Amino acid sequence: MNPVDTLLIAFNGLKGRKFRFALNLVGILIGCAAITGLISITEGLQDSVTGQLNVFGPSNLIIMPGEIGSGMTMTGGSLNWRDLDIVSRVDYVKGVTPIIANKIAEYTINGRYFATDVYGVERAYKELNPNTELEEGRNFVQSDSAVVIVGANIAQPLDLDEPIVELGDRIKIAATVDDVEKELTLRVIGILKETGSSFGANLDDSIAIPLKTAQQLFETGNEFSYFLAQADSIDVVDEAAGGIEEKMGDRATVITAASAQEQVESILGTIQSVLGGIAGISLVVAGVGIINTMTVSVMERTKEIGTMKALGAKSLDVLMMFLTEAMLTGMIGGAIGAGFGYLLAGIIGSFIDLTTSSSIMLGFEVVVFAVATSIASGLYPAYRASNMNPVEALRHE
Protein backbone atom coordinates (compact mmCIF):
# COMPACT_ATOMS: atom_id res chain seq x y z
CA MET A 1 0.00 0.00 0.00
CA ASN A 2 1.26 3.46 -0.81
CA PRO A 3 2.37 5.51 2.23
CA VAL A 4 -0.07 8.34 1.50
CA ASP A 5 -2.96 5.87 1.54
CA THR A 6 -1.63 4.31 4.74
CA LEU A 7 -1.54 7.79 6.26
CA LEU A 8 -5.09 8.55 5.12
CA ILE A 9 -6.43 5.25 6.45
CA ALA A 10 -4.61 5.80 9.76
CA PHE A 11 -5.99 9.32 9.99
CA ASN A 12 -9.43 7.94 9.29
CA GLY A 13 -8.90 5.39 12.06
CA LEU A 14 -8.06 8.14 14.55
CA LYS A 15 -11.05 10.22 13.45
CA GLY A 16 -13.24 7.24 14.22
CA ARG A 17 -12.33 7.43 17.91
CA LYS A 18 -11.80 11.07 18.57
CA PHE A 19 -12.21 10.96 22.32
CA ARG A 20 -9.63 8.28 22.98
CA PHE A 21 -7.30 9.90 20.50
CA ALA A 22 -7.70 13.20 22.38
CA LEU A 23 -6.87 11.50 25.69
CA ASN A 24 -3.70 10.01 24.25
CA LEU A 25 -2.86 13.35 22.76
CA VAL A 26 -3.20 15.06 26.15
CA GLY A 27 -0.88 12.48 27.71
CA ILE A 28 1.85 13.09 25.15
CA LEU A 29 1.20 16.81 25.17
CA ILE A 30 1.75 17.22 28.91
CA GLY A 31 5.04 15.37 28.80
CA CYS A 32 6.25 17.35 25.81
CA ALA A 33 5.13 20.70 27.22
CA ALA A 34 6.95 19.91 30.48
CA ILE A 35 10.15 18.89 28.71
CA THR A 36 10.14 21.85 26.31
CA GLY A 37 9.36 24.38 29.05
CA LEU A 38 11.91 22.91 31.38
CA ILE A 39 14.75 22.84 28.89
CA SER A 40 13.93 26.37 27.72
CA ILE A 41 14.13 27.63 31.30
CA THR A 42 17.26 25.78 32.35
CA GLU A 43 19.03 26.71 29.11
CA GLY A 44 18.02 30.31 29.78
CA LEU A 45 19.44 30.03 33.31
CA GLN A 46 22.63 28.59 31.93
CA ASP A 47 22.95 31.40 29.40
CA SER A 48 22.42 33.95 32.12
CA VAL A 49 24.99 32.35 34.45
CA THR A 50 27.47 32.02 31.60
CA GLY A 51 26.97 35.71 30.88
CA GLN A 52 27.80 36.55 34.48
CA LEU A 53 30.84 34.31 34.48
CA ASN A 54 32.13 35.94 31.34
CA VAL A 55 32.04 39.27 33.16
CA PHE A 56 34.19 37.65 35.83
CA GLY A 57 37.01 37.25 33.35
CA PRO A 58 38.18 33.98 31.83
CA SER A 59 41.77 34.29 33.03
CA ASN A 60 40.84 35.22 36.61
CA LEU A 61 41.04 32.90 39.59
CA ILE A 62 39.48 33.20 42.98
CA ILE A 63 41.25 31.49 45.85
CA MET A 64 38.85 30.68 48.67
CA PRO A 65 39.91 29.43 52.08
CA GLY A 66 39.06 25.85 52.96
CA GLU A 67 37.51 23.21 50.79
CA ILE A 68 34.30 23.44 48.86
CA GLY A 69 32.37 20.30 49.49
CA SER A 70 29.42 19.06 47.52
CA GLY A 71 26.58 21.55 47.52
CA MET A 72 28.96 24.50 47.79
CA THR A 73 29.43 24.24 51.56
CA MET A 74 32.59 25.84 52.83
CA THR A 75 34.67 24.18 55.45
CA GLY A 76 36.46 26.71 57.66
CA GLY A 77 39.96 28.14 57.36
CA SER A 78 41.29 31.51 56.37
CA LEU A 79 43.96 33.03 54.19
CA ASN A 80 46.87 35.19 55.35
CA TRP A 81 49.90 37.08 54.02
CA ARG A 82 51.97 33.93 53.94
CA ASP A 83 49.40 32.30 51.66
CA LEU A 84 49.44 35.37 49.46
CA ASP A 85 53.17 35.01 49.12
CA ILE A 86 52.82 31.31 48.23
CA VAL A 87 50.19 32.00 45.58
CA SER A 88 52.14 34.87 44.06
CA ARG A 89 55.07 32.53 43.46
CA VAL A 90 53.11 29.85 41.64
CA ASP A 91 53.95 29.48 37.94
CA TYR A 92 51.65 31.19 35.46
CA VAL A 93 50.20 33.46 38.15
CA LYS A 94 50.60 37.01 36.90
CA GLY A 95 49.25 38.77 39.95
CA VAL A 96 47.30 38.17 43.11
CA THR A 97 45.56 40.50 45.51
CA PRO A 98 43.90 39.87 48.89
CA ILE A 99 40.31 40.89 49.53
CA ILE A 100 38.28 41.48 52.65
CA ALA A 101 34.63 40.84 51.88
CA ASN A 102 31.31 39.95 53.47
CA LYS A 103 31.35 43.12 55.59
CA ILE A 104 28.48 45.53 56.00
CA ALA A 105 28.57 49.29 56.48
CA GLU A 106 25.67 51.58 57.30
CA TYR A 107 25.37 55.24 56.40
CA THR A 108 22.77 57.94 56.06
CA ILE A 109 22.51 60.43 53.20
CA ASN A 110 19.85 63.16 53.12
CA GLY A 111 18.11 61.43 55.97
CA ARG A 112 17.90 58.15 54.07
CA TYR A 113 19.46 55.04 55.63
CA PHE A 114 21.57 52.66 53.61
CA ALA A 115 23.32 49.37 54.38
CA THR A 116 25.84 48.13 51.88
CA ASP A 117 28.53 45.55 51.24
CA VAL A 118 32.08 46.73 51.85
CA TYR A 119 35.16 45.35 50.15
CA GLY A 120 38.66 45.97 51.39
CA VAL A 121 40.94 45.88 48.36
CA GLU A 122 44.39 46.89 47.24
CA ARG A 123 45.23 49.07 44.28
CA ALA A 124 45.94 45.88 42.27
CA TYR A 125 42.30 44.80 42.54
CA LYS A 126 41.22 47.14 39.80
CA GLU A 127 43.96 45.91 37.50
CA LEU A 128 43.13 42.25 38.09
CA ASN A 129 39.37 42.57 37.87
CA PRO A 130 38.42 43.44 34.30
CA ASN A 131 35.06 44.73 35.48
CA THR A 132 36.11 47.67 37.47
CA GLU A 133 36.03 50.64 35.22
CA LEU A 134 35.80 54.08 36.72
CA GLU A 135 33.04 56.38 35.57
CA GLU A 136 34.93 59.22 37.22
CA GLY A 137 37.71 59.73 39.73
CA ARG A 138 40.74 57.56 40.34
CA ASN A 139 41.93 54.23 41.72
CA PHE A 140 43.46 53.79 45.15
CA VAL A 141 47.12 54.72 45.71
CA GLN A 142 49.46 53.38 48.37
CA SER A 143 49.02 56.38 50.68
CA ASP A 144 45.19 56.37 50.65
CA SER A 145 43.40 55.59 53.89
CA ALA A 146 40.06 57.28 54.55
CA VAL A 147 38.83 57.15 50.98
CA VAL A 148 36.15 55.16 49.16
CA ILE A 149 35.24 54.09 45.62
CA VAL A 150 31.50 53.60 45.28
CA GLY A 151 29.42 51.44 42.95
CA ALA A 152 27.07 52.94 40.37
CA ASN A 153 23.94 52.24 42.40
CA ILE A 154 25.46 53.78 45.50
CA ALA A 155 26.20 57.02 43.67
CA GLN A 156 22.71 57.04 42.26
CA PRO A 157 20.23 54.57 43.73
CA LEU A 158 17.99 52.97 41.11
CA ASP A 159 14.87 54.77 42.29
CA LEU A 160 16.39 58.25 42.00
CA ASP A 161 16.92 60.52 39.00
CA GLU A 162 19.85 62.46 40.48
CA PRO A 163 23.08 61.18 41.99
CA ILE A 164 23.27 61.51 45.77
CA VAL A 165 27.00 60.86 46.02
CA GLU A 166 29.50 62.82 44.00
CA LEU A 167 33.25 62.91 43.70
CA GLY A 168 34.77 64.66 46.71
CA ASP A 169 31.75 64.04 48.97
CA ARG A 170 32.34 62.74 52.44
CA ILE A 171 30.36 59.75 53.76
CA LYS A 172 30.27 58.74 57.38
CA ILE A 173 29.96 54.97 57.59
CA ALA A 174 29.28 52.88 60.66
CA ALA A 175 30.26 49.25 61.16
CA THR A 176 29.57 46.95 64.07
CA VAL A 177 32.54 44.85 65.10
CA ASP A 178 32.19 42.50 68.07
CA ASP A 179 29.08 44.40 69.19
CA VAL A 180 30.96 47.68 69.18
CA GLU A 181 29.84 50.32 66.70
CA LYS A 182 32.67 52.13 64.96
CA GLU A 183 32.47 55.14 62.71
CA LEU A 184 34.67 56.37 59.90
CA THR A 185 34.40 59.29 57.52
CA LEU A 186 35.48 58.54 53.97
CA ARG A 187 36.11 60.82 51.01
CA VAL A 188 34.74 59.65 47.66
CA ILE A 189 37.60 59.40 45.17
CA GLY A 190 36.00 57.26 42.47
CA ILE A 191 32.68 56.15 41.09
CA LEU A 192 32.49 52.84 39.19
CA LYS A 193 30.71 52.27 35.93
CA GLU A 194 27.67 50.06 36.13
CA THR A 195 28.91 46.44 35.72
CA GLY A 196 25.95 44.27 36.53
CA SER A 197 26.17 41.34 38.84
CA SER A 198 29.43 39.50 38.46
CA PHE A 199 30.58 36.27 40.02
CA GLY A 200 31.48 36.74 43.68
CA ALA A 201 30.35 40.33 43.93
CA ASN A 202 27.74 42.80 42.97
CA LEU A 203 29.99 45.79 42.56
CA ASP A 204 27.17 48.18 41.61
CA ASP A 205 25.66 47.92 45.08
CA SER A 206 28.82 47.98 47.14
CA ILE A 207 31.67 50.22 48.19
CA ALA A 208 35.40 49.57 48.22
CA ILE A 209 37.89 50.93 50.73
CA PRO A 210 41.66 50.43 50.96
CA LEU A 211 42.67 47.06 52.37
CA LYS A 212 44.53 48.54 55.36
CA THR A 213 41.54 50.73 56.23
CA ALA A 214 39.27 47.69 56.11
CA GLN A 215 41.66 45.67 58.29
CA GLN A 216 41.60 48.39 60.92
CA LEU A 217 37.88 49.05 60.71
CA PHE A 218 36.78 45.42 60.82
CA GLU A 219 39.71 44.21 62.95
CA THR A 220 40.41 41.30 60.63
CA GLY A 221 44.04 41.01 61.69
CA ASN A 222 46.08 38.81 59.41
CA GLU A 223 43.11 37.17 57.71
CA PHE A 224 41.59 37.71 54.31
CA SER A 225 38.28 36.58 52.85
CA TYR A 226 39.72 35.46 49.54
CA PHE A 227 42.32 36.27 46.92
CA LEU A 228 41.75 37.40 43.39
CA ALA A 229 44.46 36.24 41.02
CA GLN A 230 45.07 36.34 37.32
CA ALA A 231 46.82 33.82 35.13
CA ASP A 232 49.31 34.81 32.46
CA SER A 233 46.75 33.97 29.78
CA ILE A 234 43.50 32.13 29.26
CA ASP A 235 45.42 29.10 28.02
CA VAL A 236 47.24 28.55 31.31
CA VAL A 237 44.34 29.17 33.73
CA ASP A 238 44.09 25.47 34.52
CA GLU A 239 47.84 25.18 35.07
CA ALA A 240 47.80 28.20 37.39
CA ALA A 241 44.81 26.81 39.31
CA GLY A 242 46.48 23.41 39.57
CA GLY A 243 49.71 24.97 40.78
CA ILE A 244 47.92 26.95 43.49
CA GLU A 245 45.95 23.93 44.64
CA GLU A 246 49.08 21.87 44.80
CA LYS A 247 50.90 24.45 46.94
CA MET A 248 47.95 25.27 49.18
CA GLY A 249 46.68 21.74 49.59
CA ASP A 250 43.31 21.49 51.30
CA ARG A 251 43.60 24.95 52.83
CA ALA A 252 42.24 26.60 49.69
CA THR A 253 39.93 26.05 46.80
CA VAL A 254 40.59 27.67 43.44
CA ILE A 255 37.67 28.81 41.38
CA THR A 256 38.06 29.73 37.73
CA ALA A 257 35.39 30.91 35.34
CA ALA A 258 35.49 27.48 33.78
CA SER A 259 35.35 25.56 37.05
CA ALA A 260 32.58 27.82 38.32
CA GLN A 261 30.69 27.20 35.13
CA GLU A 262 31.19 23.48 35.57
CA GLN A 263 29.83 23.72 39.10
CA VAL A 264 26.82 25.71 37.97
CA GLU A 265 26.25 23.41 35.06
CA SER A 266 26.41 20.38 37.27
CA ILE A 267 23.85 21.92 39.63
CA LEU A 268 21.64 22.94 36.71
CA GLY A 269 22.22 19.52 35.23
CA THR A 270 20.99 17.89 38.42
CA ILE A 271 17.91 20.10 38.47
CA GLN A 272 17.37 19.37 34.82
CA SER A 273 17.68 15.64 35.20
CA VAL A 274 15.35 15.52 38.22
CA LEU A 275 12.68 17.63 36.52
CA GLY A 276 13.42 15.96 33.20
CA GLY A 277 12.94 12.60 34.89
CA ILE A 278 9.52 13.71 36.08
CA ALA A 279 8.65 14.92 32.58
CA GLY A 280 10.02 11.67 31.21
CA ILE A 281 7.81 9.66 33.56
CA SER A 282 4.81 11.54 32.26
CA LEU A 283 5.81 10.56 28.74
CA VAL A 284 6.20 6.93 29.81
CA VAL A 285 2.71 7.11 31.32
CA ALA A 286 1.48 8.59 28.05
CA GLY A 287 3.20 5.74 26.21
CA VAL A 288 1.46 3.17 28.42
CA GLY A 289 -1.79 4.98 27.62
CA ILE A 290 -1.09 4.55 23.94
CA ILE A 291 -0.28 0.85 24.39
CA ASN A 292 -3.56 0.47 26.26
CA THR A 293 -5.84 2.31 23.83
CA MET A 294 -4.18 0.78 20.80
CA THR A 295 -4.46 -2.73 22.20
CA VAL A 296 -8.15 -2.15 22.85
CA SER A 297 -8.53 -0.61 19.42
CA VAL A 298 -6.82 -3.57 17.75
CA MET A 299 -9.14 -5.95 19.60
CA GLU A 300 -12.19 -3.94 18.60
CA ARG A 301 -11.08 -3.88 15.02
CA THR A 302 -10.17 -7.57 14.84
CA LYS A 303 -12.88 -8.28 12.28
CA GLU A 304 -11.86 -5.22 10.29
CA ILE A 305 -8.26 -6.44 10.24
CA GLY A 306 -9.51 -9.83 9.02
CA THR A 307 -11.49 -8.09 6.29
CA MET A 308 -8.49 -6.01 5.25
CA LYS A 309 -6.42 -9.17 5.00
CA ALA A 310 -9.14 -10.95 3.02
CA LEU A 311 -9.10 -7.98 0.64
CA GLY A 312 -5.39 -8.53 0.16
CA ALA A 313 -3.71 -6.34 2.77
CA LYS A 314 -0.29 -7.70 3.71
CA SER A 315 0.84 -8.02 7.31
CA LEU A 316 3.20 -5.11 6.68
CA ASP A 317 0.29 -2.96 5.45
CA VAL A 318 -1.63 -3.62 8.67
CA LEU A 319 1.48 -3.02 10.79
CA MET A 320 2.20 0.27 9.05
CA MET A 321 -1.42 1.35 9.37
CA PHE A 322 -1.38 1.02 13.16
CA LEU A 323 2.14 2.40 13.54
CA THR A 324 1.10 5.39 11.48
CA GLU A 325 -1.80 5.97 13.87
CA ALA A 326 0.68 5.94 16.75
CA MET A 327 3.07 8.19 14.86
CA LEU A 328 0.32 10.71 14.14
CA THR A 329 -0.61 10.75 17.83
CA GLY A 330 3.01 11.43 18.76
CA MET A 331 3.51 14.04 16.09
CA ILE A 332 0.38 16.04 16.83
CA GLY A 333 0.75 15.68 20.61
CA GLY A 334 4.46 16.53 20.44
CA ALA A 335 3.94 19.61 18.29
CA ILE A 336 1.10 21.00 20.43
CA GLY A 337 3.05 20.08 23.56
CA ALA A 338 6.19 21.86 22.37
CA GLY A 339 4.08 24.93 21.57
CA PHE A 340 2.61 24.88 25.08
CA GLY A 341 6.11 24.38 26.48
CA TYR A 342 7.42 27.52 24.76
CA LEU A 343 4.43 29.44 26.07
CA LEU A 344 4.94 28.06 29.58
CA ALA A 345 8.64 28.93 29.54
CA GLY A 346 7.82 32.43 28.31
CA ILE A 347 5.32 32.98 31.13
CA ILE A 348 7.57 31.58 33.87
CA GLY A 349 10.54 33.44 32.38
CA SER A 350 8.70 36.74 32.55
CA PHE A 351 7.83 36.07 36.21
CA ILE A 352 11.40 35.34 37.26
CA ASP A 353 12.84 37.90 34.86
CA LEU A 354 14.77 35.41 32.77
CA THR A 355 15.28 35.30 29.04
CA THR A 356 14.44 31.70 28.23
CA SER A 357 16.22 29.89 25.47
CA SER A 358 13.53 28.43 23.20
CA SER A 359 15.13 27.22 20.01
CA ILE A 360 13.24 25.77 17.06
CA MET A 361 15.66 22.84 17.25
CA LEU A 362 14.41 22.03 20.76
CA GLY A 363 10.80 21.87 19.55
CA PHE A 364 11.88 19.64 16.70
CA GLU A 365 13.77 17.32 19.06
CA VAL A 366 10.78 17.12 21.39
CA VAL A 367 8.49 16.17 18.49
CA VAL A 368 10.96 13.51 17.33
CA PHE A 369 11.10 12.18 20.88
CA ALA A 370 7.30 12.12 21.14
CA VAL A 371 7.01 10.31 17.81
CA ALA A 372 9.63 7.77 18.90
CA THR A 373 7.81 7.17 22.21
CA SER A 374 4.48 6.75 20.41
CA ILE A 375 5.85 4.39 17.81
CA ALA A 376 7.61 2.34 20.48
CA SER A 377 4.32 2.14 22.38
CA GLY A 378 2.39 1.23 19.26
CA LEU A 379 4.82 -1.48 18.25
CA TYR A 380 3.31 -4.32 20.27
CA PRO A 381 -0.38 -3.69 19.49
CA ALA A 382 0.45 -3.04 15.83
CA TYR A 383 2.45 -6.26 15.67
CA ARG A 384 -0.47 -8.14 17.19
CA ALA A 385 -2.81 -6.69 14.60
CA SER A 386 -0.52 -7.51 11.71
CA ASN A 387 0.11 -11.02 12.91
CA MET A 388 -3.56 -11.98 13.16
CA ASN A 389 -4.76 -15.05 11.36
CA PRO A 390 -7.35 -13.73 8.88
CA VAL A 391 -9.71 -16.70 9.32
CA GLU A 392 -9.84 -16.28 13.09
CA ALA A 393 -10.03 -12.50 12.78
CA LEU A 394 -13.01 -12.77 10.43
CA ARG A 395 -14.78 -15.16 12.78
CA HIS A 396 -14.34 -12.69 15.65
CA GLU A 397 -17.52 -10.97 16.77
Next chain:
Amino acid sequence: MTKPIVETIDLHKTYMSGGRPLEVLKGVDLKVEEGEFMAIMGPSGSGKSTLLNMIGALDRPTSGEVHINGVNINKLNDNQVADLRNREIGFIFQFFNLIPRMDAQGNVELPMAIAGVSRGDRHKRAKELLGLVGLGDRADHKPSQLSGGEQQRVAIARALSNNPHILLADELTGNLDSRTGSEIMHLLRRLNEEEGKTFILITHDPAVGQQTDRLISFKDGIIEGEKKFKDLI
Protein backbone atom coordinates in the same frame (compact mmCIF):
# COMPACT_ATOMS: atom_id res chain seq x y z
CA MET B 1 -11.32 -29.57 -21.50
CA THR B 2 -10.11 -26.17 -20.29
CA LYS B 3 -7.94 -25.88 -17.22
CA PRO B 4 -10.09 -25.34 -14.11
CA ILE B 5 -9.82 -21.89 -12.52
CA VAL B 6 -10.06 -23.46 -9.07
CA GLU B 7 -8.97 -26.97 -8.27
CA THR B 8 -8.51 -28.74 -4.95
CA ILE B 9 -6.69 -32.04 -4.78
CA ASP B 10 -7.23 -34.36 -1.82
CA LEU B 11 -7.65 -31.39 0.46
CA HIS B 12 -7.39 -32.04 4.19
CA LYS B 13 -7.68 -29.60 7.06
CA THR B 14 -7.32 -30.49 10.69
CA TYR B 15 -7.77 -28.03 13.52
CA MET B 16 -6.76 -28.53 17.09
CA SER B 17 -9.88 -28.22 19.17
CA GLY B 18 -9.64 -28.49 22.94
CA GLY B 19 -6.30 -30.26 22.62
CA ARG B 20 -7.71 -32.85 20.23
CA PRO B 21 -7.34 -32.82 16.47
CA LEU B 22 -10.58 -32.11 14.62
CA GLU B 23 -10.59 -33.10 10.98
CA VAL B 24 -12.78 -30.60 9.16
CA LEU B 25 -11.92 -31.40 5.55
CA LYS B 26 -11.38 -35.05 4.74
CA GLY B 27 -10.08 -35.15 1.20
CA VAL B 28 -11.91 -32.74 -1.05
CA ASP B 29 -11.44 -32.94 -4.80
CA LEU B 30 -13.17 -30.09 -6.55
CA LYS B 31 -12.83 -28.51 -9.96
CA VAL B 32 -14.44 -25.22 -10.90
CA GLU B 33 -14.35 -24.00 -14.50
CA GLU B 34 -13.98 -20.35 -15.38
CA GLY B 35 -17.36 -18.62 -15.66
CA GLU B 36 -19.18 -21.16 -13.51
CA PHE B 37 -21.96 -20.07 -11.19
CA MET B 38 -22.02 -22.71 -8.50
CA ALA B 39 -22.86 -23.28 -4.88
CA ILE B 40 -21.66 -25.51 -2.12
CA MET B 41 -24.46 -26.40 0.22
CA GLY B 42 -24.35 -28.17 3.52
CA PRO B 43 -25.39 -28.00 7.14
CA SER B 44 -23.49 -25.81 9.53
CA GLY B 45 -20.35 -27.47 10.79
CA SER B 46 -19.96 -29.47 7.58
CA GLY B 47 -16.72 -27.67 6.77
CA LYS B 48 -17.99 -25.69 3.79
CA SER B 49 -16.74 -22.35 5.17
CA THR B 50 -13.34 -23.91 5.80
CA LEU B 51 -13.32 -25.08 2.21
CA LEU B 52 -14.16 -21.58 1.03
CA ASN B 53 -11.33 -20.15 3.14
CA MET B 54 -8.95 -22.58 1.45
CA ILE B 55 -10.18 -21.64 -2.01
CA GLY B 56 -9.90 -17.98 -1.04
CA ALA B 57 -6.30 -18.47 0.10
CA LEU B 58 -7.16 -17.21 3.56
CA ASP B 59 -5.99 -20.42 5.16
CA ARG B 60 -3.54 -23.13 4.29
CA PRO B 61 -4.43 -26.83 4.04
CA THR B 62 -3.00 -29.47 6.38
CA SER B 63 -2.40 -31.61 3.30
CA GLY B 64 -3.47 -31.59 -0.30
CA GLU B 65 -3.32 -28.78 -2.79
CA VAL B 66 -5.30 -25.76 -3.87
CA HIS B 67 -4.70 -24.42 -7.36
CA ILE B 68 -5.96 -21.00 -8.33
CA ASN B 69 -5.54 -20.19 -12.01
CA GLY B 70 -3.17 -23.12 -12.20
CA VAL B 71 -0.96 -21.85 -9.37
CA ASN B 72 -0.47 -24.05 -6.33
CA ILE B 73 -0.99 -21.64 -3.46
CA ASN B 74 1.03 -23.85 -1.11
CA LYS B 75 4.05 -22.70 -3.03
CA LEU B 76 3.37 -19.00 -2.42
CA ASN B 77 4.61 -17.03 0.57
CA ASP B 78 2.31 -14.91 2.73
CA ASN B 79 2.82 -11.75 0.70
CA GLN B 80 2.21 -13.55 -2.59
CA VAL B 81 -0.94 -15.10 -1.16
CA ALA B 82 -2.10 -11.61 -0.05
CA ASP B 83 -1.52 -10.34 -3.59
CA LEU B 84 -3.48 -13.28 -4.96
CA ARG B 85 -6.43 -12.47 -2.68
CA ASN B 86 -6.18 -8.84 -3.67
CA ARG B 87 -6.18 -9.35 -7.44
CA GLU B 88 -7.71 -12.72 -8.25
CA ILE B 89 -10.34 -13.20 -5.58
CA GLY B 90 -13.28 -11.12 -4.41
CA PHE B 91 -14.85 -11.92 -1.06
CA ILE B 92 -18.48 -11.23 -0.22
CA PHE B 93 -19.37 -11.81 3.43
CA GLN B 94 -22.61 -12.62 5.20
CA PHE B 95 -22.26 -9.55 7.43
CA PHE B 96 -20.91 -7.37 4.62
CA ASN B 97 -17.78 -6.45 6.63
CA LEU B 98 -17.66 -2.87 5.42
CA ILE B 99 -15.31 -0.48 7.22
CA PRO B 100 -17.77 1.62 9.25
CA ARG B 101 -15.74 4.84 9.16
CA MET B 102 -15.46 4.89 5.38
CA ASP B 103 -18.22 5.84 2.99
CA ALA B 104 -19.35 3.49 0.19
CA GLN B 105 -16.84 5.02 -2.21
CA GLY B 106 -13.96 4.56 0.29
CA ASN B 107 -14.93 0.94 0.96
CA VAL B 108 -15.00 0.12 -2.75
CA GLU B 109 -11.65 1.85 -3.22
CA LEU B 110 -9.95 -0.05 -0.39
CA PRO B 111 -8.77 -3.16 -2.33
CA MET B 112 -7.51 -0.83 -5.05
CA ALA B 113 -5.66 1.28 -2.47
CA ILE B 114 -4.07 -1.94 -1.17
CA ALA B 115 -3.10 -2.81 -4.75
CA GLY B 116 -1.54 0.63 -5.19
CA VAL B 117 -3.93 1.89 -7.87
CA SER B 118 -3.66 5.65 -8.32
CA ARG B 119 -6.20 7.89 -6.62
CA GLY B 120 -7.77 9.12 -9.85
CA ASP B 121 -8.15 5.66 -11.38
CA ARG B 122 -9.65 4.08 -8.32
CA HIS B 123 -12.04 6.96 -7.82
CA LYS B 124 -13.34 6.51 -11.35
CA ARG B 125 -13.55 2.73 -11.06
CA ALA B 126 -15.36 2.90 -7.70
CA LYS B 127 -17.94 5.27 -9.20
CA GLU B 128 -18.50 2.90 -12.13
CA LEU B 129 -18.86 -0.11 -9.83
CA LEU B 130 -21.29 1.65 -7.51
CA GLY B 131 -23.30 2.55 -10.61
CA LEU B 132 -23.16 -1.09 -11.74
CA VAL B 133 -24.64 -2.34 -8.44
CA GLY B 134 -27.27 0.41 -8.53
CA LEU B 135 -25.82 2.70 -5.86
CA GLY B 136 -24.48 5.51 -8.04
CA ASP B 137 -26.20 8.08 -5.84
CA ARG B 138 -25.06 6.58 -2.52
CA ALA B 139 -21.29 6.91 -2.92
CA ASP B 140 -20.86 9.26 0.02
CA HIS B 141 -23.06 7.29 2.43
CA LYS B 142 -21.51 5.54 5.40
CA PRO B 143 -22.47 1.87 5.92
CA SER B 144 -24.66 2.87 8.86
CA GLN B 145 -26.70 5.06 6.50
CA LEU B 146 -27.38 2.16 4.13
CA SER B 147 -29.87 -0.73 4.30
CA GLY B 148 -28.66 -4.33 4.51
CA GLY B 149 -29.24 -4.88 0.80
CA GLU B 150 -27.43 -1.68 -0.07
CA GLN B 151 -24.51 -2.61 2.16
CA GLN B 152 -24.26 -5.97 0.44
CA ARG B 153 -24.24 -4.19 -2.94
CA VAL B 154 -21.35 -2.02 -1.72
CA ALA B 155 -19.57 -5.19 -0.60
CA ILE B 156 -20.14 -6.73 -4.06
CA ALA B 157 -18.77 -3.59 -5.73
CA ARG B 158 -15.77 -3.81 -3.41
CA ALA B 159 -15.24 -7.48 -4.29
CA LEU B 160 -15.21 -6.51 -7.99
CA SER B 161 -12.88 -3.54 -7.64
CA ASN B 162 -9.62 -5.17 -8.76
CA ASN B 163 -11.49 -7.07 -11.46
CA PRO B 164 -10.87 -10.55 -10.00
CA HIS B 165 -11.84 -13.72 -11.88
CA ILE B 166 -13.19 -15.52 -8.85
CA LEU B 167 -15.86 -14.29 -6.46
CA LEU B 168 -16.47 -16.14 -3.21
CA ALA B 169 -19.59 -15.53 -1.21
CA ASP B 170 -20.29 -16.93 2.23
CA GLU B 171 -24.01 -16.96 3.02
CA LEU B 172 -24.33 -13.65 1.26
CA THR B 173 -28.13 -13.57 1.54
CA GLY B 174 -28.16 -15.01 5.06
CA ASN B 175 -28.60 -11.63 6.63
CA LEU B 176 -31.10 -10.21 4.13
CA ASP B 177 -34.86 -10.58 3.70
CA SER B 178 -35.94 -12.91 0.90
CA ARG B 179 -36.82 -10.17 -1.59
CA THR B 180 -33.54 -8.35 -1.13
CA GLY B 181 -31.78 -11.69 -1.18
CA SER B 182 -33.22 -12.56 -4.55
CA GLU B 183 -32.32 -9.11 -5.91
CA ILE B 184 -28.74 -9.71 -4.82
CA MET B 185 -28.80 -13.14 -6.48
CA HIS B 186 -30.00 -11.53 -9.71
CA LEU B 187 -27.14 -9.04 -9.50
CA LEU B 188 -24.64 -11.88 -9.13
CA ARG B 189 -26.17 -13.75 -12.01
CA ARG B 190 -25.93 -10.65 -14.18
CA LEU B 191 -22.25 -10.21 -13.29
CA ASN B 192 -21.71 -13.87 -14.11
CA GLU B 193 -23.40 -13.62 -17.49
CA GLU B 194 -22.23 -10.17 -18.55
CA GLU B 195 -18.73 -10.09 -17.09
CA GLY B 196 -17.96 -13.79 -17.08
CA LYS B 197 -17.12 -13.88 -13.38
CA THR B 198 -16.78 -17.24 -11.66
CA PHE B 199 -18.96 -17.48 -8.56
CA ILE B 200 -18.64 -19.95 -5.73
CA LEU B 201 -21.37 -19.51 -3.17
CA ILE B 202 -21.60 -21.13 0.23
CA THR B 203 -25.10 -21.53 1.53
CA HIS B 204 -27.37 -23.66 3.60
CA ASP B 205 -30.41 -22.22 1.85
CA PRO B 206 -31.77 -24.56 -0.89
CA ALA B 207 -33.49 -21.61 -2.58
CA VAL B 208 -30.11 -20.01 -3.19
CA GLY B 209 -28.59 -23.29 -4.28
CA GLN B 210 -31.26 -23.85 -6.89
CA GLN B 211 -30.51 -20.55 -8.58
CA THR B 212 -27.03 -21.74 -9.50
CA ASP B 213 -25.83 -23.91 -12.36
CA ARG B 214 -24.22 -26.54 -10.21
CA LEU B 215 -24.91 -27.47 -6.62
CA ILE B 216 -22.48 -29.45 -4.58
CA SER B 217 -23.74 -30.95 -1.36
CA PHE B 218 -21.20 -31.07 1.34
CA LYS B 219 -21.30 -33.03 4.57
CA ASP B 220 -18.80 -33.99 7.24
CA GLY B 221 -15.86 -32.62 5.33
CA ILE B 222 -16.45 -34.39 2.06
CA ILE B 223 -18.40 -33.82 -1.14
CA GLU B 224 -21.53 -35.90 -0.92
CA GLY B 225 -23.04 -35.31 -4.30
CA GLU B 226 -23.57 -32.88 -7.11
CA LYS B 227 -26.55 -31.61 -9.09
CA LYS B 228 -26.34 -29.77 -12.38
CA PHE B 229 -29.14 -27.38 -13.25
CA LYS B 230 -27.63 -26.36 -16.53
CA ASP B 231 -25.30 -28.15 -18.84
CA LEU B 232 -21.95 -26.59 -18.82
CA ILE B 233 -20.58 -25.85 -22.22
